[in-house]
Every structure is written in structure tokens, then in C-alpha cells.
Amino acid sequence: MEVKGVKLKVLGRGAYGVVHLVETTSPCSGLFAVKSAPLTKSFSLSKEWEIFKKFIGCPNIVQCFGGFTSFERDGGYFYNLFLEYASGGSLLDLMNKYGGKIPECDVKDYARMILEGLVDIHNRGYIHSDLKPENILVFPSQTGSDLNTLKIADFGLARQCGEKRYSTTLGIWFSRYSRLYVTRICDGRNQWCIGYMVTRLHYC
Incomplete structure (x- = not known):
């Protein structure tokens, strides 16, 4: 190309x-x-x-x-x-636009978009491993509604399920004390992260 x-x-x-x-x-x-x-x-x-x-x-x-x-x-x-190109920037930019949290009426739809993206990732045997607002990008609506479309980006740390890798504990957003260890990749990390992220969308 x-x-x-x-x-x-x-x-x-x-x-x-x-x-x-x-x-x-x-x-x-x-x-x-x-x-x-x-x-x-x-x-x-x-x-x-x-x-x-x-x-x-x-x-x-x-x-x-x-x-x-x-x-x-x-x-x-x-x-x-x-x-x-995501003309709306990142989900973090969108959160900052609303003073740090997304309006409650939009949280459900945005959470659904993120979850649908994760389902596609997991169905193909991968774990994103770096899910955070900075890595979720904002696009104009693709359905004709006033709501933006969210898409998961940045697969630099993505791994296949079951793959061994070196990682750090509590490596998402608020790592304070990190220890290097070998772990086997599974989807539990992303399940925890999506729960934390949805909570942060409105309550942080």
C-alpha cells in the first residue's frame, strides 16, 4: 500500500x-x-x-x-x-466535556457499545489488556441518532486467550504498587475493567 x-x-x-x-x-x-x-x-x-x-x-x-x-x-x-479518524477524540475527552462524567441517560448506550466491541474481541480469541477511556474513540453517530458511536482502539497490548505474558498488578488507571509477574491471559481482567469504567462514566 x-x-x-x-x-x-x-x-x-x-x-x-x-x-x-x-x-x-x-x-x-x-x-x-x-x-x-x-x-x-x-x-x-x-x-x-x-x-x-x-x-x-x-x-x-x-x-x-x-x-x-x-x-x-x-x-x-x-x-x-x-x-x-475519530473526529470526536477519546472517551476521556468526551467525559471531560461533561465535567468528568457522562449524562446518566447516555451511559447505558455507551456501555452497550463498549460491551459489543469486547464481545467481538473475545469471540475471536483475544483479550484487549489495555481498556481505558483513552483507548475508546468517539465517532459521529452511525445510526442517525444524536448519540456518538464508540469504538475500541489500540491493540498494542492485546494477546490471545491463554497466552503467557509478563504483566503488572493493578495496571489500569490507578496503579500505585506494581509487581512483575507471569500470568495466563484470560477475560477476567477486561470484565473487571468494563465494570469499573461504566461506574466511572457517571459517578466519578
């Missing part, structure tokens, strides 16, 4: 790369999010693309249109993920 366009601004920075808002002219015109990392440090992004392929067409998961390599004059070769 060859993508041509202009970087407009930085949308975010993380451990595995930088996300830019890009206005493209090829292979199609429009606004997209492009997540990039130096080619020598791109293993996580290339693995993320392989995971994204499993979720093509899932309505509550951010869609990835491909991975490609580019050359930047000031930085060498980069690996990039070509993602749909």
Missing part, C-alpha cells in the same frame, strides 16, 4: 508510536489517523496490524485499512498503520 498525503497535526503519542492526523490524496482522499514508529522499532505495530485484520467490519472496533512503510527525510524509514 502506498499512501500519499499531508500530516496536519499530532493526535497523540504512546509507547509504541506517534499518531498523526493526515489528509490523504491516495489511495483515497480524506482525513485518516496514521500511527507510526521507526522501522527498527515497529514489531508491535506490525503485530497490531495482524490483530486488526481479525476485526474488519466490526462496528465498535476502530478499523485499520493497512500497514505500510514510508521514508521520512529527517528520520529514515517508518512503519505505519492507516486508521479511521
